[in-house]
Amino acid sequence: MSSFQSATTRQGLHRRNMNSESPQSEFIQRLRRSPPSESSSSTPSSSSSSSTTTTSNTSGKKKKAAPKVDAAWNEYANMLFIDQPTGTGYSYGPKPNYVHELDVSSANLVNLLARFFKIFPEYQQMDLYICGESFAAQAILDTNIISAPLKGIMIGNGWIDPINQYLTYPEFAFKVGLVNPSSKAADLVNEELKKCTEWIDSNSTTPSAITDSTVQTVNSQKMCLNMYDVRLVDSYPAYGLTWPPDLADITPYLSRTDVKQALHAQDHAADWVECEAKVGNNFWAKTSQPSVTLFPKLLDKIKILLFSGVYWNDIDTLLINV
Numbered sequence: 001m002s003s004f005q006s007a008t009t010r011q012g013l014h015r016r017n018m019n020s021e022s023p024q025s026e027f028i029q030r031l032r033r034s035p036p037s038e039s040s041s042s043t044p045s046s047s048s049s050s051s052t053t054t055t056s057n058t059s060g061k062k063k064k065a066a067p068k069v070d071a072a073w074n075e076y077a078n079m080l081f082i083d084q085p086t087g088t089g090y091s092y093g094p095k096p097n098y099v100h101e102l103d104v105s106s107a108n109l110v111n112l113l114a115r116f117f118k119i120f121p122e123y124q125q126m127d128l129y130i131c132g133e134s135f136a137a138q139a140i141l142d143t144n145i146i147s148a149p150l151k152g153i154m155i156g157n158g159w160i161d162p163i164n165q166y167l168t169y170p171e172f173a174f175k176v177g178l179v180n181p182s183s184k185a186a187d188l189v190n191e192e193l194k195k196c197t198e199w200i201d202s203n204s205t206t207p208s209a210i211t212d213s214t215v216q217t218v219n220s221q222k223m224c225l226n227m228y229d230v231r232l233v234d235s236y237p238a239y240g241l242t243w244p245p246d247l248a249d250i251t252p253y254l255s256r257t258d259v260k261q262a263l264h265a266q267d268h269a270a271d272w273v274e275c276e277a278k279v280g281n282n283f284w285a286k287t288s289q290p291s292v293t294l295f296p297k298l299l300d301k302i303k304i305l306l307f308s309g310v311y312w313n314d315i316d317t318l319l320i321n322v
Helices: 010-018 023-032 102-119 162-166 169-175 184-201 208-219 247-255 257-262 277-282 291-299 314-321
Strands: 002-007 041-044 054-056 062-064 077-083 128-132 150-156 303-307
Touching (some): 169 184, 247 257
Parallel strands (some): 128 150, 150 303
Antiparallel strands (some): 002 077
């Protein structure tokens, strides 16, 4: 999932709220008047107001929720969450036509944003920031379809330079204490790193020559780590796909019919899942260039923020620090 956030003024947002009973209702009504799109689904944030709501806990007793305040962040900005590539979250198409390359995914995002600004022209001149864990901004600067001024992108735990990121795995393992640098395990790690480096330098087209050996070495350790927090051990073959623990409650909740209706996602027939395996298995981007190659061009025009988790993907942090 990726999202974009467009900045606006507090005064302008208040004017909009006074002229509309419900920003979300207006959003849905205007979307329904527009021809359907198959690339992605989106959900808008709504402005806050000064009010207090009540919720019920499992015992049936009512308790006060935190009051909404006038000066919330969405008094100054708007955020639109976009499920993409097609097939993630609540997004769907007329057939299971999964995306394989970055240029197709980027084109879908550009087309969706163009449609959004056509339906909501009042947002066209607001500053635009694209945020996500993927390469959502790849084609934005190469198109004149979108009129909104792109000011920057934010990439979290980005897979932006695969070859160099793979080569930092040993340093990462040593740094966080997964492998003792003086142990026999460290010797095995360095041996596999040498094989990988030689394979990359040879421009080989048979990756199984190295991947089969690496898999055998890893499986012999009989240990499964949570890839989102390497301090945690997980069950095979999850590797963290069932994490965080709240996911056990979130998944059935977002699959409920009444919740889908409340979010205006009732047209999504399947159950909601955090990670759709079919999307990931098809999105290999075999012919796409690493997004790091785009940075020189992007940095000439916009700001770029890279951030990563220490125990989630410190590999990115190592590269950022370099």
